[in-house]
Amino acid sequence: MRRPRRPPVTSQDPPGASWVAAQVPKRWLPRDYAALWHPFTQADEWEKQTENLVIERGDGVYLFDTDGRRYLDGTASLWCNVLGHRHPRLDAAVRDQLGRIAHTTMLGLSHPGVIEHAERLTALTGLDRVFYSDSGSTAVEVALKMAFQAKQQLGETGRTRFVALTDAYHGDTVGSVSLGGIELFHGIYRPLLFEALRIPSPERAAAGEEAVCLAAAQSLFERHGAELVALVVEPLVQGAGGMRTHTPAFLRALVDLARAHGVFVVVDEVATGFGRLGTMFAIEQASVKPDFLCLAKAITGGYLPLAATLTTEAIYDAFRGPYTEHRTFFHGHTYTGNPLAIAAANATLDAYADERVLERLPVRATALGTALRAVTHPCIKEVRHAGMMGAIVLAEADGSPFVAAARVGHRVSLATRRHGAIVRNLGDTVMVMPPLVMEPAESALLAQAVGSAIADVLGPSAG
Numbered sequence: 001m002r003r004p005r006r007p008p009v010t011s012q013d014p015p016g017a018s019w020v021a022a023q024v025p026k027r028w029l030p031r032d033y034a035a036l037w038h039p040f041t042q043a044d045e046w047e048k049q050t051e052n053l054v055i056e057r058g059d060g061v062y063l064f065d066t067d068g069r070r071y072l073d074g075t076a077s078l079w080c081n082v083l084g085h086r087h088p089r090l091d092a093a094v095r096d097q098l099g100r101i102a103h104t105t106m107l108g109l110s111h112p113g114v115i116e117h118a119e120r121l122t123a124l125t126g127l128d129r130v131f132y133s134d135s136g137s138t139a140v141e142v143a144l145k146m147a148f149q150a151k152q153q154l155g156e157t158g159r160t161r162f163v164a165l166t167d168a169y170h171g172d173t174v175g176s177v178s179l180g181g182i183e184l185f186h187g188i189y190r191p192l193l194f195e196a197l198r199i200p201s202p203e204r205a206a207a208g209e210e211a212v213c214l215a216a217a218q219s220l221f222e223r224h225g226a227e228l229v230a231l232v233v234e235p236l237v238q239g240a241g242g243m244r245t246h247t248p249a250f251l252r253a254l255v256d257l258a259r260a261h262g263v264f265v266v267v268d269e270v271a272t273g274f275g276r277l278g279t280m281f282a283i284e285q286a287s288v289k290p291d292f293l294c295l296a297k298a299i300t301g302g303y304l305p306l307a308a309t310l311t312t313e314a315i316y317d318a319f320r321g322p323y324t325e326h327r328t329f330f331h332g333h334t335y336t337g338n339p340l341a342i343a344a345a346n347a348t349l350d351a352y353a354d355e356r357v358l359e360r361l362p363v364r365a366t367a368l369g370t371a372l373r374a375v376t377h378p379c380i381k382e383v384r385h386a387g388m389m390g391a392i393v394l395a396e397a398d399g400s401p402f403v404a405a406a407r408v409g410h411r412v413s414l415a416t417r418r419h420g421a422i423v424r425n426l427g428d429t430v431m432v433m434p435p436l437v438m439e440p441a442e443s444a445l446l447a448q449a450v451g452s453a454i455a456d457v458l459g460p461s462a463g
Helices: 029-035 042-046 088-097 112-125 136-153 174-179 183-192 209-229 249-262 312-319 339-354 357-375 408-417 442-456
Strands: 055-059 061-067 068-073 131-132 161-165 196-199 228-233 264-268 290-295 306-313 380-386 389-394 422-426 429-432
Touching: 029 264, 068 442, 088 339, 112 131, 112 183, 112 306, 112 339, 131 136, 131 312, 131 357, 136 174, 136 228, 136 290, 136 306, 136 312, 161 174, 161 209, 196 209, 209 228, 209 249, 228 249, 249 264, 339 357, 357 380, 357 389, 357 442, 389 408, 389 442, 408 422, 408 429, 429 442
Parallel strands: 161 196, 161 228, 228 264, 264 290
Antiparallel strands: 055 061, 061 068, 131 306, 290 306, 380 389, 389 429, 422 429
16 A cells, blocks of 8 residues: 655645755756766756756655755656656565566576566457567567568568658667657658658547548558558557647557558557556557557656567467577567566556556546646647646747747746746647646646746736
């Protein structure tokens, strides 16, 4: 059973109330600037910001900096911390495993925890085999290589290409970036990458938009179906694409097209898996079973790096044969199936069952959507919401985009810290992805913090 959490903040005790820019930790940040290279961060900008934080600890849905100020974790520590920080069950599981062994290789060896976890994942998904790696990018990379090699070993040697959606994001290793369709992230690397074919993705789940995209998909499969190894898709929500959404019917139609042309289906649930959209996996809402399922982020409750690529027995069988035929999947990672990460992963599944995480999601998800839609400002172009994922799209009051150099979304994200919350932006879309255990009152405070930050940056709403 979970320990009682810290009481939620109130209007008399707002998170971050003691914020003063001059109090930014002076002992740690100069050392950071001298030694670290931060992901997705412009160095000159980082070193000039007065809102930079050094996070020292967490508790429930809160993060605490080195000056003791607390912040609502509106990013779930990059979409992975689903059960809150310092969860007693997860803490205990990792400590217990640490008393046994911290790491043992899976190259030619196994261990009890990973066997149990693989059995649980196959039972949850209906797939048959689990290959472990360490991040969402590597989970997708594994699927690409498995799918390609399986087609070659099944005699379908003409299949060498992959198809993905526009504005796709599947990670940052070279194969995953090849599938990516976000030019800002991926454009510079094009000379290094293989070329993926593209299916246009709808901006939002709307029948008219989806019909146009499906017509384009059908045309593409008719022209290139015999060349394709796999369709790779983020189900229902393209998170890093700015919360682009599509319906279960759209996903089913794409899968049906792939099946009709003998193309494998790879579903990337790195962001959407483990309840983010209300069901354990998003594919449940579309009643589709992929050939490959990629999982990471929330798989350990956000505690430790771990990823899994699941597939079918039929695909596993394509790799069987005498060693001299070289049908082995020659791929692996040093920390594949790391026992500490697996201990956290098993404890996470225990917590989902015992603490009724999915059963409690509808109320929490509705509250998050209600709170986000309550934020008003002339420069809010659109509010997007699905499960425990949300986004506020900012634009000029006339609907035209802000000049990119204005960095409006970035400035809003930083300003949110002054109001006791941490969020991230993708361009001028402010993303809100809290832990699944965030209660309605806390979601309201999180949305209020974002609204206050928008007013700080763009001026108060006339309303």
